[in-house]
Amino acid sequence: MTYPSRIRWLKYLNHYSKALYRAANCQYQQVTWQGLRSCFYSSHCPTERKAEECGSVGQTHTVRDALHQWTRKFKEEKIPEPDLSAGYIIGHVLGFKRAFLDTPEMRAMYATDLMTRLDEKQTDRINGLCQKRLQRMPIQYVLGEWDFRFLTLSMKQPVFIPRQETEELVGLVLHFHRKKPNLHFLEIGCGSGAISLSILHELQQSTGVAIDQSVDAINLTRHNAKRLCLSDRIQTHRCELSDSPRLPDCIMGKYDIIVSNPPYIFQEDMPDLAPEITRYEDPKALKGGVEGMDVTLRILNMARHLLLPGGSIWLEGDPRHPAMIQKWLRTNPHTQVQLVNVLKDFCQRTRFCHLKYLPYKR
Template structure:
């Protein structure tokens, strides 16, 4: 008896009708594409598409699956086999306690950015109300987390990409019942969409802006360089252009004691902090570390 025939799921490879058979079929597809740890990847794909814990498929091998879900799972596995990041393959990503829709129009939310939300919440502790702006919102991850966990009157999320705002809009709609504050989407570059609010209108400006220099593109992993949107990755002036613009333009919009919070990379954290410190309109400038101990977050308070 062949190894394939001895597998209890093997008879259902062509037309899987159970979770176990589907995992087996997807693992075969991923193995043919030389995806490492193909069976674990297949299990995780099924779990993510079902919005279940990652080991749920192993405990529910005999659970039936319908043809529509099988087709969806096969499409996800085929996308992963082409080299797409896992989040794009399944069309969703976890961020703090949220599950967000994502695709190639937006950056995949990272765990590091969850720390940025923690830093903002800490700086705003004990203060309710006010308006928070998330600059370059992408999927809406930061804006939605702050609207769920903070106590602002509203959160405004800006992005220069209409494609990104379409994804963010879908996530706002999906999470509407979980929000403690409304999230408003505005189209435009950086802080331009909120200039109409006037001086001192904002309690916090938060951003994970583009900060990769164009010359650094080849240093990025292929899963980032070849799949994630260039508009959200790269910035001029050796990666500092968007950072410098936000530091400059946030100051007049922030209220006294308003918070500026930026996520950058370790190569630019000190430069960003120096920009804020030398601006003269900020105090309490600080650099915070990410989960790996790298300088990653720059925070400042409006004088």
């Protein structure tokens, strides 16, 4: 649940920094982060004008000016990853997309475009979006869109923002099930539709049902499905799972897989979440109960009524959850669900559980 890695940004800066130095008439030869900072702040570079007291950058002349000034302002206000926040907002206003910023073509273009002069309309738009970020609004909501795997999804407060870990979850699902192109799946807690729509996009004969307790989430999933021309292969329903043994009518059926990034934050961990999360995202999409497993256990309890024999359950969760799930399954054999694999995320934390419904042989 982190913003994109600073490492990717540094690699990107290192790649185009020589061209940037030439364009700026700076005299640095060694390509380093310190050198880049020096270039921005050095007297060799064009004079940078200070931001106005209210925080807007009203006298910006070039893209580089705006990047420098807003990065500095975000640092002063202790905004997380200030360089990324400024870079994403400015790139968005100029028509760049996040997924393209790490390609050779965009690196080459960006070095030149840093010296491009901004017009008044562009400057005003950058200032307006940066003001929202100063209020700790997540960058995804500020931009109103975000890339997830191969899709650009609309983002809207307070719908849960998909993270990098969830992109990995989708990758695992596709890796294990790509040989079944007509996969029929159920997603529990669809949010913006990131998981379901990615599966539909990459397995073009697949079909799915997606549910969420939030009206805002269902409306956003439907909006994204329509934008991406995927509405004909997905059903969306507002539905909240409960501890009742009766299944909601909207999900009745047999599925090849159930996939979910359920609310999994421990109750005791909720106060420690960043302001970007607590102020803007739906708390019901985050709070998983005392041990972060309320929705997870409901999924495991109902799985045998929804999955075909041998069907899979894919869950994202807290690193503490795999051991807890295994212990719970041992004391609840009636579920006929077995934990078959635990996988790590890009930070090498146990994050994903692959389970199967394996009914008793009679």
